[in-house]
Amino acid sequence: MMWPELPVRSSDTDKSRMGRVLVVAGSRGMAGAAALCAEAALRTGCGYVYVATVGAIAPELTAAVPTAILRCTSDREQAQLTKADLAMLVDACSEIDAVIVGPGLGEGVEAWIGELLERIHVPMVLDADALNAVAREPRLLALITESHVMTPHAGEAARLLGWGNHRERVEGDRLGAVEQLCAMTAATVVLKGAGTLVSQRGRNVHVNPTGNAGLAKAGSGDVLSGIIGALIARGMDTHDAAVAGTWLHGRAADLLSHEVGEDSYIPSDLAHALGAAMRDYSNLT
Numbered sequence: 001m002m003w004p005e006l007p008v009r010s011s012d013t014d015k016s017r018m019g020r021v022l023v024v025a026g027s028r029g030m031a032g033a034a035a036l037c038a039e040a041a042l043r044t045g046c047g048y049v050y051v052a053t054v055g056a057i058a059p060e061l062t063a064a065v066p067t068a069i070l071r072c073t074s075d076r077e078q079a080q081l082t083k084a085d086l087a088m089l090v091d092a093c094s095e096i097d098a099v100i101v102g103p104g105l106g107e108g109v110e111a112w113i114g115e116l117l118e119r120i121h122v123p124m125v126l127d128a129d130a131l132n133a134v135a136r137e138p139r140l141l142a143l144i145t146e147s148h149v150m151t152p153h154a155g156e157a158a159r160l161l162g163w164g165n166h167r168e169r170v171e172g173d174r175l176g177a178v179e180q181l182c183a184m185t186a187a188t189v190v191l192k193g194a195g196t197l198v199s200q201r202g203r204n205v206h207v208n209p210t211g212n213a214g215l216a217k218a219g220s221g222d223v224l225s226g227i228i229g230a231l232i233a234r235g236m237d238t239h240d241a242a243v244a245g246t247w248l249h250g251r252a253a254d255l256l257s258h259e260v261g262e263d264s265y266i267p268s269d270l271a272h273a274l275g276a277a278m279r280d281y282s283n284l285t
Contacts, residue, residue, distance in 0.1 A: 001206075003247070003284040004240035007231070009045060018047030019233030022096045023068075023226070024089060024116075025103040027080035031057035033104025033128070033222045035064035036267055040226030041100070042067060043271045044248070044278075046233050052092045054078045081105060083112040090119050098123045098233035102130030103222040109133035110140070117143040123232045125149045126187075127225040128156075135159035141185050146200070148187040149238050151225055157181060157191055178205060188239045190228070190246060192221060198242045206243055210250025214262030223270045224249045244281065251277040 009018070021041050026034030034051055038061070041049045048069065051061055055072040056079060062070065071092040073085055081089070089112075093099060099122055101113065110133035117124075117140065124147065126134070131152050134140045136159075144150070152160060154167040157177055161184075163169050170177040171193070178191040182201045191197040196208040228245035232238060252273035256265035 003281070004236065004244050005285045006244060006278065006281060007045070007234040007236060015047035018045060019097045019230065019235065020048040020050070020095060021046050021226075021229045021233040022050045022052060022071075022092055022099045023103070023229070024052045024081070024092075024099060024101040025105060025222075026051070026053040026057050026061070027104055027106040028054065028056045030104030030106065031060035031064065032219060035061055036219050036222040036271070037100055037103045037226040037229075038065045038068045039268070040223040040271045040274070041230040041233075043274045044227045044230035044234075044245075046230040049230075050092060050096070052081075052089050054080060079106070080108065081112070082108065083115075086112050086115055089116060093120050093122065096122055096233075097235075098125070098229045100125040100127065100225050100229040102127035103225060105129035110137040114140050114143060121147075123147045123149075123238055125151065125225050125229045125232070127151045127221060131156045131160060138162070144185045144187045146186040146188075147238060148185075149190060149228055149232075149242050150181070150185065150187045151190040151192060151221065151228070151242075152181070153192045153221060160184070175205060188242045190224075190242050192224070196246045196250070198239070198246055200239050203239065208243075208246040208250055210247050211253050212250075212257050212262050214257050214265055215250070215253050217267055219267030220249075220253075220270065223267050226271075227274070247284075248274060248277045248281055251280055255280075 154170040199205040231241035
């Protein structure tokens with residue numbers, strides 16, 4: 001196949017020309033999800049990475065990803081984002097090239113994500129708790145367009161399809177599941193799992209050839225959403241960013257598997273292996 005080319009990093013560039021991504025993520029006890037996503041976006045070459053989250057986890061995020069710029073709620077006791085924080089989220093989206101919503105947000109996202117979708121008109125990656133919110137409020141699917149990317153694992157896909165928690169239905173017919181998801185929405189759909197599938201209504205299904213079972217660890221998906229969001233912010237269209245991002249994510253995993261084995265690498269290692277994965281990707285294009 002013809003692999004989409006990664007954005008060029010010219011020798012005379014500066015951070016203002018390398019894309020700005022906003023990560024809407026995290027809650028008390030889930031700072032790691034936001035940190036993994038933000039670091040992956042930075043290591044995919046984004047010029048600026050912002051994180052909109054609750055003030056309760058600000059110190060943890062600053063320690064974990066010191067170069068991320070935080071947009072936090074003022075209440076340091078607040079456990080998770082609520083509808084009252086919508087103005088802050090919309091303001092944080094000004095002059096942003098892409099938004100990632102979902103990692104580690106917790107419950108109640110459906111109370112505000114619909115209005116965020118209506119008010120924010122930049123490409124958006126929907127992951128984790130954002131997808132669970134859409135599954136609980138299917139009317140939100142009407143707000144999701146071709147400028148969005150959805151990255152469900154089998155369980156999230158089952159809930160989006162109205163199959164409850166029967167992830168085995170998805171695993172038993174992954175191709176059928178991704179085709180049904182694409183019939184429900186114009187978004188690019190990334191169905192994670194062994195042989196991650198990337199598709200969009202009217203396009204052929206792409207089967208990602210990279211990756212291994214070591215990715216079956218909490219946090220791996222947060223890294224993937226950060227990679228895809230950064231590629232979009234750097235100028236790729238949503239479908240191409242999803243195809244390239246899943247390859248890079250899987251290739252980083254393969255490199256780590258050769259180095260330490262599938263059992264022993266952890267999601268934070270994936271971000272550190274992205275540089276080598278991006279060099280390998282250049283040989284495809």
